[in-house]
Amino acid sequence: MAAASLLKTLFLNSSLSPSPPLLSFSPPHRRLLISFSTTTSKITSKTKKKSKKTKQNQKPTTKNINDAIKDDVKSKRLADLAAVKRRTRSDKEFDEEAVLKFGDSGSHIPVMLGEVLEVFGCVQLRSFVDCTLGAAGHSSAIIQAHSEMQLYVGMDVDPVAHEKARARIDDILHAKSCSSALIPKTHIAVENFRNVRSVLSEVDKNIKVSGIDGILMDLGMSSMQVNNSKRGFSVLNNGPLDMRMNPKASLKAEDILNSWPDTELGRILREYGEESNWRSLQNKIVKARLSGGLHSTGQLVDLIRNSTFNAKGGRQGWIKTATRVFQALRIAVNDELRTLEESLHTCFNCLAPGGRLAVISFHSLEDRIVKQTFLNIFSTSSDINQAIAEGGSCSNDKDAIKLNRAIDEQEAWVRQMIKGKNAIILTKRPITPSEDEEKLNVRSRSAKLRVIQKV
Ligand SMILES: C[S@@+](CC[C@H](N)C(=O)[O-])C[C@H]1O[C@@H](n2cnc3c(N)ncnc32)[C@H](O)[C@@H]1O
Numbered sequence: 001m002a003a004a005s006l007l008k009t010l011f012l013n014s015s016l017s018p019s020p021p022l023l024s025f026s027p028p029h030r031r032l033l034i035s036f037s038t039t040t041s042k043i044t045s046k047t048k049k050k051s052k053k054t055k056q057n058q059k060p061t062t063k064n065i066n067d068a069i070k071d072d073v074k075s076k077r078l079a080d081l082a083a084v085k086r087r088t089r090s091d092k093e094f095d096e097e098a099v100l101k102f103g104d105s106g107s108h109i110p111v112m113l114g115e116v117l118e119v120f121g122c123v124q125l126r127s128f129v130d131c132t133l134g135a136a137g138h139s140s141a142i143i144q145a146h147s148e149m150q151l152y153v154g155m156d157v158d159p160v161a162h163e164k165a166r167a168r169i170d171d172i173l174h175a176k177s178c179s180s181a182l183i184p185k186t187h188i189a190v191e192n193f194r195n196v197r198s199v200l201s202e203v204d205k206n207i208k209v210s211g212i213d214g215i216l217m218d219l220g221m222s223s224m225q226v227n228n229s230k231r232g233f234s235v236l237n238n239g240p241l242d243m244r245m246n247p248k249a250s251l252k253a254e255d256i257l258n259s260w261p262d263t264e265l266g267r268i269l270r271e272y273g274e275e276s277n278w279r280s281l282q283n284k285i286v287k288a289r290l291s292g293g294l295h296s297t298g299q300l301v302d303l304i305r306n307s308t309f310n311a312k313g314g315r316q317g318w319i320k321t322a323t324r325v326f327q328a329l330r331i332a333v334n335d336e337l338r339t340l341e342e343s344l345h346t347c348f349n350c351l352a353p354g355g356r357l358a359v360i361s362f363h364s365l366e367d368r369i370v371k372q373t374f375l376n377i378f379s380t381s382s383d384i385n386q387a388i389a390e391g392g393s394c395s396n397d398k399d400a401i402k403l404n405r406a407i408d409e410q411e412a413w414v415r416q417m418i419k420g421k422n423a424i425i426l427t428k429r430p431i432t433p434s435e436d437e438e439k440l441n442v443r444s445r446s447a448k449l450r451v452i453q454k455v
Helices: 002-012 027-056 062-085 096-102 113-121 137-145 159-178 193-203 223-227 253-259 262-271 278-291 297-307 318-334 336-350 364-379 382-389 397-410 435-440 442-446
Strands: 127-130 151-156 185-190 212-218 351-361 423-425 448-454
Touching (some): 096 113, 113 351, 113 448, 137 151, 137 159, 159 185, 193 336, 253 262, 253 318, 262 278, 262 318, 278 297, 297 318, 364 423, 435 442
């Protein structure tokens, strides 16, 4: 247990710490890590000397000004390096054609499509589960790319997404049947991914034993949801204070704002919105109850705009605060964080040996949960034991060695992995979209992709 917690600490602070003996990185990346820390310490000590000199000589000469500019440039460069080492930017060429083919600018553009295809590229994907269908952009591309697929399961808690996705997947299957390719057994359900195990049992009794080869979670909202003002997700379009992904669920954002206890309201603004001004907002929202409460996103945005110090708008202004408040409410309405954590464990347990779970998250709270849950899965064997008890399966050591070798040799996209006895975290650092993708799809900017594989 002590080893597990040490491992966790080292992983969480991986940018500063040497690799613990249990972890295994391929040599070039280890070199990269060491050379980075050497550069950092050199730059830091030089910068310190310079700033001492600058302080001694108070007169603003041209030399002082130039030194100050140089120091500023150096510290900016350091900050850039620090940002880079926390994630791995994808260097995959952005395939606009594929994105246009499988995405739909009228509904939703799949994020990191090429990277996701690469994650499952070397896997014999006989069975695949998409936990977050949306407009089925990822699903369509994956079904098309894997002619060996025998079972496909798609889930979305939103019936609108379900309808859209079904039509697109039917088209793909129809095209497959015309070319006499293998048509996978397909099951598309309006379901919360927290019920993935029961959905799989309904579809195929044996799947619990053989396991699933690939599972994808592309979290958050689809553009179809954000762009429909009636759903209440958008800061910029007025609509009802709803924010339910599942329109049949009972709790709406309006209920939280108008009737939850003050302390609970404050807690979600603080914890789920990470909003520093939470107390003042909490007080204003509670005060608004005295004059009938809040019933539209427009009213909530007005309240936020009036209480935000820098009321100019833009990234630094009220829009930033409003985005945080909306995020907090959406997480609470849909119980997103608890659902995610539980479902990650369940999905991992449903994997076949060699099977992969890929997760795309869109904000730091989600990413933290994915990172920590992968670590928990990696550092404890209880989940594996539970999986076996529940009918899941595990492979032997020989298979594990073969698998590791195959990843090392064949998969260039894997930069740094953490290999354990029962699981391999294939993304020590999350993969983020290429610069081209970020330019073309603003929504992709906060995306982070993490992948774990069952051994
Ligand atoms: C970002 S979109 C997925 C887009 C999809 N990958 C595509 O390429 O079109 C996220 C989807 O996940 C769904 N969703 C969010 N939470 C869910 C949950 N707990 N269970 C099932 N679906 C969920 C949302 O309704 C939304 O349609």
